[in-house]
Each structure stands twice: as C-alpha cells, then as structure tokens.
Amino acid sequence: MQNLPFYQVQGSEIELFERAWRNRLPLLIKGPTGCGKTRFVAHMATKLGLPLHTVACHDDLTAADLVGRHLIVDGQTVWTDGPLTRAVREGGICYLDEVVEARKDTTVVLHPLADDRRILPIDRTGELLVAPPSFMLVVSYNPGYQNFLKGMKPSTRQRFISLAFDFPPAAQEEAILVGESGIDAMTAKRLVSIANAFRTLRDHDLEEVASTRLLVYAASLIKDGCEPTLACRAALVETLTDDPETAVALREVIDATFGR
Amino acid sequence: MEEYVGELWHKLVTRVADKQHTEAAVSLDEISKTAAIFFRALGGDPGLNLSAAPATRHGARRRWKERLATSGERVELSWRDGETLRLPEHISIFSERSLNRDLYFWLVALSAVETDNNLPWIQQNQQATLATLARFPGLIARYQRLVAALLPLRVNPENLPTAEAAQEFAIRLALMQPGSVKTLPPSKTPFYPVALWTHPNPPATAGSNISAGDGAPERESSEDANIAKSRRKHAAERTDMPDGKDGFLMMFRAESLFSWTEYINVNRPQDEEDDIESAALAAEDMDSMTVARDGETSVAKLRFDLDLPPAGEDETPLGEGISLPEWDYKKQVMQVDYCRLQEMVSAQTVPCELPAQLRRTARRLRSQFQALAPTRIWLKGQQDGEEIDLDAWVRQEADLLSGVHADSRGLYRAQVNQQRDLACLLLADLSLSTDTYASDHARVIDVIRDSLFLFSEALTATGDQFAMYGFSSLKRGNIRFNLLKSFEEKYDNQTRGRIQAIKPGYYTRMGASIRYASTLLAVQPQRQRLLLLLTDGKPNDLDRYEGRYGIEDTRMALHEARQHGLRPFCVTIDNEANEYLPHLFGASGFAVIRKPEDLPKELPLLYAQMTH
Ligand SMILES: Nc1ncnc2c1ncn2[C@@H]1O[C@H](COP(=O)(O)OP(=O)(O)OP(=O)(O)O)[C@@H](O)[C@H]1O
Ligand SMILES: [Mg+2]
Numbered sequence: 001m002q003n004l005p006f007y008q009v010q011g012s013e014i015e016l017f018e019r020a021w022r023n024r025l026p027l028l029i030k031g032p033t034g035c036g037k038t039r040f041v042a043h044m045a046t047k048l049g050l051p052l053h054t055v056a057c058h059d060d061l062t063a064a065d066l067v068g069r070h071l072i073v074d075g076q077t078v079w080t081d082g083p084l085t086r087a088v089r090e091g092g093i094c095y096l097d098e099v100v101e102a103r104k105d106t107t108v109v110l111h112p113l114a115d116d117r118r119i120l121p122i123d124r125t126g127e128l129l130v131a132p133p134s135f136m137l138v139v140s141y142n143p144g145y146q147n148f149l150k151g152m153k154p155s156t157r158q159r160f161i162s163l164a165f166d167f168p169p170a171a172q173e174e175a176i177l178v179g180e181s182g183i184d185a186m187t188a189k190r191l192v193s194i195a196n197a198f199r200t201l202r203d204h205d206l207e208e209v210a211s212t213r214l215l216v217y218a219a220s221l222i223k224d225g226c227e228p229t230l231a232c233r234a235a236l237v238e239t240l241t242d243d244p245e246t247a248v249a250l251r252e253v254i255d256a257t258f259g260r
Numbered sequence: 261m262e263e264y265v266g267e268l269w270h271k272l273v274t275r276v277a278d279k280q281h282t283e284a285a286v287s288l289d290e291i292s293k294t295a296a297i298f299f300r301a302l303g304g305d306p307g308l309n310l311s312a313a314p315a316t317r318h319g320a321r322r323r324w325k326e327r328l329a330t331s332g333e334r335v336e337l338s339w340r341d342g343e344t345l346r347l348p349e350h351i352s353i354f355s356e357r358s359l360n361r362d363l364y365f366w367l368v369a370l371s372a373v374e375t376d377n378n379l380p381w382i383q384q385n386q387q388a389t390l391a392t393l394a395r396f397p398g399l400i401a402r403y404q405r406l407v408a409a410l411l412p413l414r415v416n417p418e419n420l421p422t423a424e425a426a427q428e429f430a431i432r433l434a435l436m437q438p439g440s441v442k443t444l445p446p447s448k449t450p451f452y453p454v455a456l457w458t459h460p461n462p463p464a465t466a467g468s469n470i471s472a473g474d475g476a477p478e479r480e481s482s483e484d485a486n487i488a489k490s491r492r493k494h495a496a497e498r499t500d501m502p503d504g505k506d507g508f509l510m511m512f513r514a515e516s517l518f519s520w521t522e523y524i525n526v527n528r529p530q531d532e533e534d535d536i537e538s539a540a541l542a543a544e545d546m547d548s549m550t551v552a553r554d555g556e557t558s559v560a561k562l563r564f565d566l567d568l569p570p571a572g573e574d575e576t577p578l579g580e581g582i583s584l585p586e587w588d589y590k591k592q593v594m595q596v597d598y599c600r601l602q603e604m605v606s607a608q609t610v611p612c613e614l615p616a617q618l619r620r621t622a623r624r625l626r627s628q629f630q631a632l633a634p635t636r637i638w639l640k641g642q643q644d645g646e647e648i649d650l651d652a653w654v655r656q657e658a659d660l661l662s663g664v665h666a667d668s669r670g671l672y673r674a675q676v677n678q679q680r681d682l683a684c685l686l687l688a689d690l691s692l693s694t695d696t697y698a699s700d701h702a703r704v705i706d707v708i709r710d711s712l713f714l715f716s717e718a719l720t721a722t723g724d725q726f727a728m729y730g731f732s733s734l735k736r737g738n739i740r741f742n743l744l745k746s747f748e749e750k751y752d753n754q755t756r757g758r759i760q761a762i763k764p765g766y767y768t769r770m771g772a773s774i775r776y777a778s779t780l781l782a783v784q785p786q787r788q789r790l791l792l793l794l795t796d797g798k799p800n801d802l803d804r805y806e807g808r809y810g811i812e813d814t815r816m817a818l819h820e821a822r823q824h825g826l827r828p829f830c831v832t833i834d835n836e837a838n839e840y841l842p843h844l845f846g847a848s849g850f851a852v853i854r855k856p857e858d859l860p861k862e863l864p865l866l867y868a869q870m871t872h
Contacts, residue, residue, distance in 0.1 A: 062675070064646035072653060072671050104787070193395070197301040203846045204306050205297045243847075249297035253363055256302075259398035 002218055007036070007043035008176045010168050017044050018163050026114040026137040028099075031165025034211025036176075036241070037140045040165075041095045050134060051092030055084040057102040063109045066096075067122055088113070088120050099139040107156050113137055114159035166210055170196065176212055180220035185254035187228065188259050191215050194232060197253045198240065205246055210236050228258045285352035286360040288312050293838070295368045299345060302396070303863045304372035306588075307808055307815075309839055313338060313346035313459070337453060338367045339367075339462035345371055346462075353455055354409050362402050366456060369399060382434055382444045385457040389438040406456055407435050415452055423447035463517070465470035578603040578743060584772045587738065589812035599772040601739040606761040611753035613762075614713060618860075622717040625864050629721035632680065632868065638673050645672030682871055683725040683747065687777045688712060688762070689795035690730040690742065695764035698856035704796050704833070705764050710860040711794065712744065712759045716751045718864035724871070725786060731773035732765025735803045739772045742767055747784060750814075770799040771813035778821040790870065791821055793830040794863070796856075798840060815844050831866060833859060 017040075020027045031036045038054070045052035055066065068082040087094035095146060099107065105175045112119050118131040138210065171191050177188040195210040218235035222228050229251075237250045288295075296310045311397075313336045336348035347367055348473040351360040373391045375384045393400050417428040426445040431454055444451075453460075553760040585599040614622055630829035639645070641652050652671050656722040694704040712728060719726045742762070774793070781789050799810035818828045830841060841850040851866055853859050 060676070062646050069646060070648055072648065075657065078650065112744065186418055189395075197303070200303060200306075201297065201301055204300060204842050205847050207848050245293040246847075249294040249301060252294070252298045253301045253396075253397075256365075256369065256396035256398045259401055 005039060005042045006048050006179050007039055008168065008172050008179060010036075010165070010172060012039070012164055013040065013165075014047075016161070016163060017191035018048070021048060021134075021136050022119065024133060024136075026110075026160045028160035028162045029138065029140040029165055030143050030162065032167065032209065033138070033142050034213030035165050035167050036212060037165055038071070038095075038097065041093065041138055041140075045093050048093075048134070051090050052164065053087040053092060054095045054097060055083050057099050057106075058098045059101060059103065061091055061102045061106055063106050066106065066109060067120070068124075070124065084109070084113075085120060085122065085129065087241060088129050088131045088135050093136045093138055096137075096139040098141055101139040104153055107153070110139075110156065111159065114156075121135060121165070166193070167199065167209075173212060173215070177219045180216045181223045183219045183223045187222055188219065190228070191218055191222075191232070194236065194254055194257050197257075198236065198250065205249075206240055208240060210240060214239060229260070230253050232258070272368060279353070280352045281355045281360075282352055284355055284357040284360055284625075285350045286357060286364060287350045288347055288364075291361065291364055295347065295364060296345075298365060299372050300367045302369055302372035302392075303625065304345065306369075306843055308340065308342075308345045309343060311344045311346050312336070312349035314601075331693045336355055336367060337455075337457075337459040337462075339459035340371050341462065345458075351455075353413065356409075359406065361786050363406060363455065366399070366403065366406055367458075369396065369460060370456075381457075381460045382430070382441055385454070385675060386434050386438040386441060388458075389456075393438075403456075410435070410456060413415070424449050424451070427451045447798070480775055568840075575604045575742070576607045578605055582776060584739075586645060586771055587813040587816035589809060589816075594816075599736045599739055599769065601741050601772050601776050603741045603743060604742045606758050609754070609757035609761050612756040612760050613753060614717070614756060615710075618710060618717075620715050621861070622714060624719045625714060626721040629864070629868065631719045632722045632871075638675050640670075640673055642670040642672045642674045644670070645674030647673040649673045652782060680724060681787040682790065683781065683784040683788070684719065684727075684790040684792055684867070684871075685777050685781040686712070686715060686726065686728045686792045686794060687746075687773060688728065688730045688744075689768055689770075689793070689797075690732045691764055691768040691797070692732070692764050692766055693768075693797055698833070702857060703764075704856060705762065707833075707856050707859050708794060709759060709762055711863045712762070714860045715863050715867065716745070716759070718867065720751050725784060727780065728759070729773075729777060730762055730765075732767060732768035733770075733772070733805075734766040735800050736769065736772075736805070738766075739769050741773060741776055747780070767801040767805075768795070768797065768799050768810075769801045769805055770795075770810070771817040774814065774817040774821060778817070778824055781821075781826055782824040788871065789826045791826045791828045792867070793828065794859075795830065795832050795834070797834045811840055812844065818844055829870060831859070 009064075015029065021044075029040070031037055041054075042052060055061070064082065066082045066084040068080050068085050070077040071080050072078070081089065084094050096102070096110075109120075112121065112130060114137055118135070120129040120131065121127075122129065168176065170189075173192045173195070174185065174188040177183060177191060178185060183191075195215050198206065198222065199209045214235050218231045221231035221235060226234075232254045233251060237247050237254070241247050241250065292310055292865050300306045315571070319700050338345070338347045338349075340346070345368075347364065351363050352375050352482045354360050354630065369392045370385075370388050373395075374390045375388045375391070379386070379387065389403070393403060414432070415428060417425040420428060423445065423446045427447045427755075428451060430441050430444055431451060435454070435456060562594070566786065582602045584599045584601055586598040587594055622737070637786045640649050642649070656671065662727065669675060688708055690705070690708075694708060696704055698707050716726070716728070725747055726745070727747045728744040731740060733739040739813060742758075742765075744758045744762070745751055749755055769852045770793075774791070777791060781791055799814045800806040805813070821828050828845060828849060830837075830845045831852060831853065832841065833853050833856040835852065837850065837852045841852075844850075851862075
C-alpha cells in the first residue's frame with residue numbers, strides 16, 4: 001500500500017465502499033463538484049490494491065470510447081481496448097466521472113456489467129468478457145442544477161448502490177485544508193467560514209458554490225505567502241461569479257473574515 | 261428647568277441635524293443588491309426583502325419638536341420583520357464616505373444574527389454585536405472605527421441632567437464594551453438614537469400582520485404602485501380600534517419612551533395643541549398609517565370583489581376540479597387539499613390563422629428554429645471515431661499503392677448527435693394585472709398573446725414537444741387553468757383560436773398552477789423538460805396569498821418541480837423582479853424583459869439559448 005492518497009473520512013463511506021466491493025456491487029457517488037469524490041475513489045483503489053481506470057464522461061462520449069475500437073496500425077486493423085474493457089480484464093476499478101453527461105445509448109453498455117451478470121459483450125469482436133470478482137464499477141455525478149435536464153435513466157440508476165457526498169462539516173474541511181496545503185489551523189478555519197457563508201448563497205445568488213477544491217487552492221496560495229484576501233478573491237470570488245455586485249458582496253464577506 | 265433642558269435639546273438636535281454630511285452620503289440604492297447578498301451570506305433569512313426604512317420620530321420632546329427642523333427630528337434606523345429588512349435610505353452621519361458605507365454593512369451584518377427577542381433592546385444589540393464580531397473577526401477593526409467616529413457625534417453626557425447622562429453613559433459603554441451593560445437606566449427623555457444598533461421599537465408592518473391575521477384583502481399592490489418611485493414604504497400598522505375610553509390611545513408601548521406611531525383619528529396629546537397641523541396631516545408626514553380593523557375593512561373588501569370581472573361564463577370546465585396542496589411557510593407545513601384548480605377551455609373560440617402582423621416575424625423565426633431541429637449524422641474522415649471509415653481507408657491504401665503520398669486524412673467515422681429530446685410546458689400568467697397597458701398601443705395581455713403565437717411558431721419548427729396553459733385565481737378554491745394547447749394537440753387553427761381568446765383573469769396563485777403544470781410535464785417521456793413561466797408580477801391572491809406567504813409557496817412548488825426532474829425558468833416583464841425571483845428561480849433561472857413590447861421577439865430567443 002504505497003502512497004495512499006490523503007483522504008479525510010466524512011462518515012461511513014469507506015466501510016460502504018469495501019462492502020460494495022466485496023459483494024460485487026456497483027457504486028454510484030453523487031455530490032457537488034470538488035467535494036472529494038475522485039479523491040475518495042483514488043484512495044480506495046490504492047487501499048484495496050486495485051488498478052484504477054478513470055473516464056471523464058461528456059456529451060460526445062460513445063460506447064466505443066468505453067469499450068474499445070478498431071484502429072488502423074500499419075495498414076492493419078487492430079482492436080484496442082477502451083478503459084472499461086481494460087478494467088474488466090484486469091479486475092480493477094472503472095470510474096466514470098460525471099456519468100450523467102454521457103448519452104443514454106452510451107450508458108446502456110454498462111447495464112450487463114452493473115447487474116448480477118457482470119458481463120461485457122464486445123459486439124465488434126464478438127468477445128464476451130466475464131468480470132472477475134475484484135472488478136468494480138464506480139460512477140459519479142453532480143446533482144447540480146443543469147443536470148436536472150439530463151438525469152439518469154432509472155434502469156441505469158437502480159443498478160447501483162448510492163453514496164451521497166457533500167461538503168464536509170467545518171472541522172473536517174479545515175483538516176483537509178491543513179492536510180492538503182499545510183496552512184495553519186486558524187487560517188483554515190477562516191477559509192471554511194467564508195466558504196460556508198458563500199454556500200448559503202447557493203441557488204439564490206450563486207449558481208455554484210465554493211468547493212473544497214477551491215478552498216485548497218486558496219489555502220495553497222496563502223501558504224505560498226499570498227495575502228489572504230487577495231488569495232480568496234482570486235480563488236473564490238472571481239471563480240464563482242462574473243456579476244460585479246455579487247463580487248463586491250463576496251469580497252465584503254472575505255473582508256469581514258480576514259479584516260480590512 | 262424643563263425649558264432649559266428644552267433649549268439644550270434644541271441645540272443638540274439642530275446641531276446633529278446640521279451635521280449630516282450630504283457630500284459623503286451613501287444611498288441604499290447604491291448598495292442594495294450587494295447588501296442583500298451580504299446579508300444572505302452571513303446567514304440572514306433569504307426570503308426577506310430589502311427596503312428603505314421609513315423615517316421614524318426619534319422622540320424629541322413633543323413640546324418643541326414642532327420648532328425643530330423636520331430632518332433633525334427624524335432618523336432612519338434599521339430593523340427586520342418577517343418579510344423585510346429595513347435599512348436607512350441614506351447614511352450621511354460621517355464625513356467620510358467609506359465610514360457611511362461601512363455603517364451600512366455593519367447594520368446588515370448585525371441584522372443577520374438571530375438574537376433572543378426576550379432580552380431588553382440594549383442587551384440584544386450588544387449580543388448581536390458580540391456574535392457578529394465572533395463569527396466575523398475581520399469586522400472588529402471596522403466596528404472600532406465606527407464607534408470611534410460615532411461617539412464624538414453623540415451628546416456629551418456631562419452636559420446632561422443626571423438621568424439622561426446615566427443613559428448616555430450606559431449606551432457609550434455598551435458600544436465600547438459590548439456585553440457589559442445589562443440595563444438601560446430610565447429617563448423621561450428619550451436618548452439620542454444609536455446609529456450602530458437596530459431600531460429600539462420598530463413599527464409593525466402591514467405584511468406581517470396580514471399573514472398573521474385572517475387575511476382580509478389589502479390592496480397592497482395599488483399602494484405599492486403609487487410609491488413605486490421611492491423605495492420607502494409606509495409602514496401601515498394594523499391595531500385594534502381604540503375603544504375611546506382612554507380618551508387618547510397610548511400609541512407608544514408602555515415600556516418604551518419612544519413614540520413611533522400616531523393615530524390619525526385620535527385626540528392629540530395636550531402639549532401639542534399649541535401648534536397643531538390639520539387633522540388631515542399628509543400621510544407622508546406620519547410615521548405610520550394606522551389601518552384600524554373596524555367595519556371599514558369589510559366594506560373595502562366587498563367593493564374590491566365587485567371590481568372583479570364577472571365570472572367567465574364563456575369558459576367550459578374540463579373534467580372535475582383538482583385538489584392541490586399549499587405550503588404554509590410560517591407553520592412549515594404542507595396543507596393538503598387546500599386549493600381547488602379547474603382546468604378550463606374557452607368555449608367560444610373561433611379557429612383562426614396567425615394574425616397578419618406577426619407573419620413576417622413568424623417566418624423568420626421558423627427558419628431560424630429549423631436549424632435546431634433534430635439531426636443525427638455521421639461525420640466521415642475523422643481522426644478519431646467509433647467506426648473505421650472504409651471509403652477513406654480504401655482511398656488511402658489505393659493512394660499509397662499508386663505511389664501518391666497520402667496526407668494523413670482521418671480514417672474513422674464519428675456520429676454526432678444533435679438529437680433534441682425536449683418537452684416544454686409554457687404557463688402564462690393571465691391575471692388582472694395583464695389588463696394594464698404595457699406600451700402606448702398594447703396591453704400586457706396583448707403582448708402575452710403575441711408572445712404565445714410566436715413561441716408556438718418557433719417550437720413547431722424545432723419539433724420540440726410543447727404545451728401551453730394560462731392561469732389565474734380567485735382565492736384558493738377557484739384557480740383557473742386555461743388550456744391553450746396540450747402536449748397531445750397539434751398547433752393549428754383551433755389552438756390559435758384559443759390563444760386569440762385569452763383575456764385577463766383574476767389573481768396569481770402561482771404555487772397551485774405550477775404544481776398542476778408539473779404533473780402534466782412530469783409524465784412526458786423526454787429527457788429535458790422545461791417549465792417556462794411567463795409572468796408580470798409576484799404571486800398574489802385575495803386571501804393571505806401575498807407577500808412572503810405566496811412567495812414561499814411558489815418557491816416550494818418550484819422545488820417540487822425540480823425534484824421531479826423538471827427545469828423551471830421564468831420570463832417576466834416585472835422590473836422589480838430582481839427582488840424576489842432569485843429566491844424562487846435561482847440567479848440564472850429567470851430573465852427580465854425590460855420593455856414588455858420586446859417579449860414576443862425575446863421569448864423564442866431565450867428558449868433557443870436555454871435549450872441550444
Ligand atoms: N475528503 C477529502 N480528503 C482529502 N482531500 C479532499 C477531500 N475532499 C476534497 N478534497 C480536496 O479537494 C480536491 C477536489 O476533490 P475531488 O477532485 O475528489 O472532487 P470531485 O468530487 O471528484 O469533484 P468533481 O465532481 O469536480 O470531479 C482534492 O484534490 C482534494 O485536494
Ligand atoms: Mg472528480
């Protein structure tokens with residue numbers, strides 16, 4: 001178990017992940033951007049000693065992108081495995097990030113893998129892969145505003161065990177900032193207090209809220225010697241809004257926290 | 261002796277009045293949007309409006325107050341009630357603009373904290389100060405600057421008689437060492453207002469009383485319209501009718517030396533008789549207008565009902581009425597089967613063509629929107645793709661064999677998907693207010709009608725599934741939901757006839773209509789489902805459905821819609837929509853059309869952007 005990525009536990013997610021893996025159940029993790037989903041999966045993969053194949057899903061992602069395709073190499077067609085196929089063959093974890101971004105006809109290839117058949121038929125080569133016990137399918141998505149447009153088919157969704165992530169409670173988030181950037185506890189506390197003030201503006205004044213990731217960025221800038229209010233403006237305010245008046249209000253919150 | 265003190269006060273108050281620094285004034289208008297966001301970020305109730313506080317008398321002795329400059333006699337302080345956060349319309353206490361601005365933000369921060377309402381006022385303010393400074397230590401320096409600047413502007417306690425001096429000392433101490441003062445020593449003369457604190461005894465406001473009461477109609481909207489120019493709203497206070505036994509009614513609360521309110525129809529205190537203005541004192545000059553709840557309200561109510569257009573006999577009910585719930589935010593409960601909604605269809609529609617004046621625009625829109633129609637195409641010769649592009653490969657191999665140097669063209673085929681999988685339900689507000697004129701030649705309802713026509717033309721071109729309904733209400737038992745075009749129906753002369761026939765209805769009970777529309781939209785199989793609300797104002801109805809109650813119910817209905825996987829979006833022509841729509845639809849969930857006459861043109865474009 002080398003280089004276990006730092007992961008600050010929030011609840012019983014580690015236990016659940018392990019149980020799901022042992023019982024060969026696929027896992028869905030939902031939560032806002034930058035709240036630690038990817039980090040958690042990386043942590044678990046290392047912890048369980050499994051190879052991890054990550055795919056960032058998007059509109060144009062096709063089934064072939066997941067499963068594989070024929071490529072032309074030196075005048076010959078050569079079959080190349082996609083990340084999903086590779087993970088199945090190796091018995092590792094395939095992690096599909098932002099799975100709702102993928103089109104429906106793409107996600108259907110997951111169906112036979114995600115139920116108790118655990119098989120991956122590869123149409124183009126006629127191969128039928130049976131997933132080894134250690135293979136695990138993990139998908140994540142961000143149930144944010146725009147995703148209501150897309151949503152996931154119930155038949156896809158109901159094949160997964162689901163874990164809901166959110167931004168961690170203040171004390172844990174402070175620990176993450178200290179762990180990731182090395183800043184002092186007091187500064188971490190203030191950063192988290194700012195983030196929580198901004199988070200109350202979700203859906204009302206801000207479309208997105210400050211993620212743990214952004215806080216880590218701000219903390220890193222401060223650790224590097226950047227003046228805190230400046231770091232917060234760059235990492236938090238300007239990233240979160242383009243509206244000048246909203247930006248002024250956010251800066252007021254920062255000033256109210258770090259002083260002026 | 262009293263005369264002497266009076267002189268002092270006179271000097272004091274005039275001096276303070278003179279000391280307003282107009283050149284350094286900061287107005288609420290300048291900072292209101294920012295202040296509102298700041299308030300919410302600090303944990304303030306997001307449902308509150310922000311509004312200018314009406315100036316209230318700070319309680320200079322009645323005997324001399326008439327002699328004083330009005331400006332010196334009134335102060336604007338901040339306070340908060342169930343619906344509104346009130347802040348001074350201007351702050352010009354300090355000679356430095358930045359301090360005046362800081363004071364605004366300080367007051368906002370202070371108002372965002374919850375304090376124990378049972379504590380005496382002086383303790384509440386100290387508690388709020390401590391809580392604010394603890395959570396936002398960055399404000400400590402600012403608070404100290406404000407206090408340091410404020411103290412020299414206050415009356416010097418050494419020049420005051422004992423009781424008043426004790427009071428002033430207590431206030432100063434509480435400002436300098438928040439948390440240290442338990443009580444405000446009594447004195448017959450009111451202390452000078454404390455600009456860093458909240459209003460000691462804020463006037464009650466109409467909204468909160470109405471929602472608490474039995475919901476008699478208050479024509480708030482018309483009152484609003486009259487004073488729309490100014491953010492200042494009169495605080496209309498509803499109190500019990502004086503029974504006359506007291507001769508004159510105690511208009512100030514017993515525990516307070518402050519008199520914030522006066523009755524219009526009450527004997528004035530004796531010591532004011534010398535210089536009394538007419539009884540019909542301009543309402544503007546009153547601290548608050550008292551709406552007494554005597555028989556008059558019911559008369560007003562009756563008249564109000566008669567104002568309504570006659571019930572629509574030219575409409576046929578479709579099916580039985582539908583029971584719908586409504587959210588009571590005060591009790592935080594969903595009231596089951598609280599509303600009755602009736603789907604209706606206009607009985608006398610004459611099928612018609614698209615009105616001639618819209619045809620040109622419609623033609624243009626159709627061709628623009630055809631570009632959005634679904635397509636699914638294979639791109640050839642791609643560098644990357646799902647399939648091998650056999651043609652390209654054969655060509656390349658042939659080129660190679662014949663010795664031509666083939667450039668590295670793509671050898672794959674990729675499918676691009678421009679499939680639209682979208683259903684939209686448009687819900688148009690057909691309330692009474694749409695009867696007003698939007699421009700010189702068109703009423704709001706006419707603008708809405710044109711918008712519905714052009715919207716239908718555009719959507720028909722895209723092939724997106726759509727339905728259109730109108731709604732209005734007359735209390736909770738009578739919500740009309742007018743069918744214009746269902747998802748199943750085609751957009752044809754019949755449906756055009758219904759659009760042609762729309763007319764202003766009654767009130768705007770948004771929640772119920774949104775809930776019902778959501779059920780219609782939620783059963784559509786499309787992946788993207790858009791609930792488009794077209795409106796000209798806030799939710800409101802004759803019963804208690806107004807102010808915050810209506811807003812919160814609407815908000816809940818929208819929340820439910822999102823839970824069903826629908827995407828609500830609002831297009832409004834209400835210029836004040838920024839005050840409440842973010843709370844309902846989120847920062848990017850609505851669009852305000854400044855010029856109503858632009859709505860027909862803008863609506864299809866907005867739709868295109870939303871669904872691109
Ligand atoms: N629980 C945690 N432990 C340690 N670090 C964390 C934790 N949560 C968040 N982080 C920090 O936040 C950053 C972002 O987290 P991560 O990339 O896992 O987010 P995510 O949920 O996958 O976001 P997205 O949905 O945008 O992909 C990490 O790089 C890490 O620095
Ligand atoms: Mg991630």
